[in-house]
Amino acid sequence: MAKPDNRADNAVHLKQHINNTEANLKEAEDYLDEHASEISADEKQSIESKNERRKQSIDGFEAELQDETQQ
Structure with missing residues (x-):
């Protein structure tokens, strides 16, 4: 049986x-x-790429948090 959709703590998790x-x-x-x-150039590039994805994730989380807090 599926769990009910409990969104009460979404803002906290975000x-x-x-x-x-x-x-x-x-x-x-x-x-x-x-x-x-x-560090090697490859490792540096890998870390920098990962950090760019992290920045994008943070932007997405913040937008989602804003949506959650407006409801």
């Missing part, structure tokens, strides 16, 4: 997703800054 994604983004940026001379 805020957690935003906070976690921002923390991962900062951690990756710090890693790039601290180890710039030690």
Whole structure:
């Protein structure tokens, strides 16, 4: 049997997703800054690409949070 759609805590979960994604983004940026001379160009590009996706995710989470709080 399917669980009922309980959206009461969606805003809380979205805020957690935003906070976690921002923390991962900062951690990756710090890693790039601290180890710039030690990492390969491929690894740097991979981290930068992942961070771009994280920024897009944060934008999406924020838009979704705004929708949730307006209801």
